[in-house]
Amino acid sequence: MKYDFNEVIDRHNTNSVKWDFNKEKFGEEDVIPMWIADMDFKAPEAIIEAIKKRADHGVFGYTAPDENYYKSIINWMDKHHNFKVEKQWICPAPAVVPALYWIVQSYTEKGDKIIIQPPVYHRFKGAIEDNQRIVVENPLKLVDGKYYMDFEDLEKKIDSKVKLLFLCSPHNPVGRVWTKEELTRLGEICLKHNIIVVSDEIHSDLVFEGYKHIAFPNISEDCANNSIICTAPTKTFNIAGLQVCNIIIPNEVLRDKFLNALKINAMGDLNTFGIVALEAAYNEGENWYREMLNYIQCNFNFLENYLRKYLPEIKVIKAEATYLAWVDFTALGMKNEELRDFLLKKAKVAFNDGYIFGKAGNGFQRVNLACSRYTLQEGLRRITKALNGLEKNI
Numbered sequence: 001m002k003y004d005f006n007e008v009i010d011r012h013n014t015n016s017v018k019w020d021f022n023k024e025k026f027g028e029e030d031v032i033p034m035w036i037a038d039m040d041f042k043a044p045e046a047i048i049e050a051i052k053k054r055a056d057h058g059v060f061g062y063t064a065p066d067e068n069y070y071k072s073i074i075n076w077m078d079k080h081h082n083f084k085v086e087k088q089w090i091c092p093a094p095a096v097v098p099a100l101y102w103i104v105q106s107y108t109e110k111g112d113k114i115i116i117q118p119p120v121y122h123r124f125k126g127a128i129e130d131n132q133r134i135v136v137e138n139p140l141k142l143v144d145g146k147y148y149m150d151f152e153d154l155e156k157k158i159d160s161k162v163k164l165l166f167l168c169s170p171h172n173p174v175g176r177v178w179t180k181e182e183l184t185r186l187g188e189i190c191l192k193h194n195i196i197v198v199s200d201e202i203h204s205d206l207v208f209e210g211y212k213h214i215a216f217p218n219i220s221e222d223c224a225n226n227s228i229i230c231t232a233p234t235k236t237f238n239i240a241g242l243q244v245c246n247i248i249i250p251n252e253v254l255r256d257k258f259l260n261a262l263k264i265n266a267m268g269d270l271n272t273f274g275i276v277a278l279e280a281a282y283n284e285g286e287n288w289y290r291e292m293l294n295y296i297q298c299n300f301n302f303l304e305n306y307l308r309k310y311l312p313e314i315k316v317i318k319a320e321a322t323y324l325a326w327v328d329f330t331a332l333g334m335k336n337e338e339l340r341d342f343l344l345k346k347a348k349v350a351f352n353d354g355y356i357f358g359k360a361g362n363g364f365q366r367v368n369l370a371c372s373r374y375t376l377q378e379g380l381r382r383i384t385k386a387l388n389g390l391e392k393n394i
């Protein structure tokens with residue numbers, strides 16, 4: 001191992017959303033934060049060096065992506081996902097969440113419906129409701145500890161008002177990597193009903209051994225022409241603060257609508273350091289990426305083994321992708337508020353409450369495992385201690 005992911009880096013006093021705002025966010029200063037989806041790891045050396053070099057130049061005027069920027073994305077997508085991207089399909093943007101808002105504004109009218117598959121990344125619902133569109137829920141089914149899409153329910157929920165479907169691929173928070181069969185069936189239903197698929201593939205590089213991410217346009221040419229793909233190097237390389245992402249739209253008509261949304265929202269230039277970081281990440285980050293993914297997989301194994309041995313009533317859903325563990329606390333028999341209070345006030349750990357991802361998340365928590373093994377161990381030790389204390393009080 002070349003990189004030391006065990007190193008605990010003090011992130012306090014860096015304006016870190018995860019580490020510097022515990023009191024404001026949770027009302028508790030001394031919790032271990034394992035919630036928002038960034039990593040506690042240092043980014044690859046190649047990114048740090050590229051940023052330093054660019055910083056040394058000292059002039060930070062308006063910046064635009066050049067040929068090398070586009071090539072870096074095209075090569076990465078081809079090598080990792082066999083996704084053959086053409087340069088003109090790529091629409092750079094600062095981040096996926098604002099892009100989701102512009103997507104809603106570009107392809108729907110107020111009062112139109114958009115389908116989501118909860119429990120799912122909570123900002124999907126926000127992007128729809130904040131724009132006065134209507135959320136239609138097509139909940140995933142949990143069968144023997146694994147989540148599946150419910151196609152019968154999906155077809156029942158579709159009417160002429162449904163214009164978009166937000167697909168989370170791989171899925172945050174349940175950790176599924178959708179199979180070719182699942183994506184094909186979904187794609188066909190959407191084609192049949194003229195529903196554009198917005199495939200958020202921000203977690204697509206974070207897929208564990210034995211699973212393969214399929215870029216949605218690889219399903220078929222028709223699906224490619226009926227889709228909008230959200231990608232970024234920000235989750236993969238821990239550079240979310242640098243604000244860089246790429247919305248890939250193969251269909252020219254759909255692409256023009258999105259580009260118009262960028263225009264009318266005056267979304268012009270990219271962040272200078274975002275461009276530099278993306279190129280370094282995609283061109284030189286491979287070794288770091290492989291080792292990081294292996295470390296995350298080991299953190300998942302550690303979590304599973306620990307729970308099995310010391311806290312068997314708490315179950316973790318088997319993850320196929322992402323660094324976000326979807327953990328089932330329902331056997332503790334606590335209501336949402338009680339579970340939240342217990343974890344924050346007694347155990348002193350801060351996770352994401354499962355219910356923010358939808359009703360099916362009641363009693364669940366999303367736990368961010370992109371941290372050092374020490375942090376994970378300490379979080380689990382705190383829960384164990386708090387639960388033991390609870391038993392003694394009973």
Ligand SMILES: Cc1ncc(COP(=O)(O)O)c(C=O)c1O
Binds near residue numbers: 037094202245
């Ligand atoms: C599915 C998904 N989409 C988008 C985002 C956020 O992306 P960005 O930081 O580019 O807005 C996240 C972050 O957790 C996510 O899980």
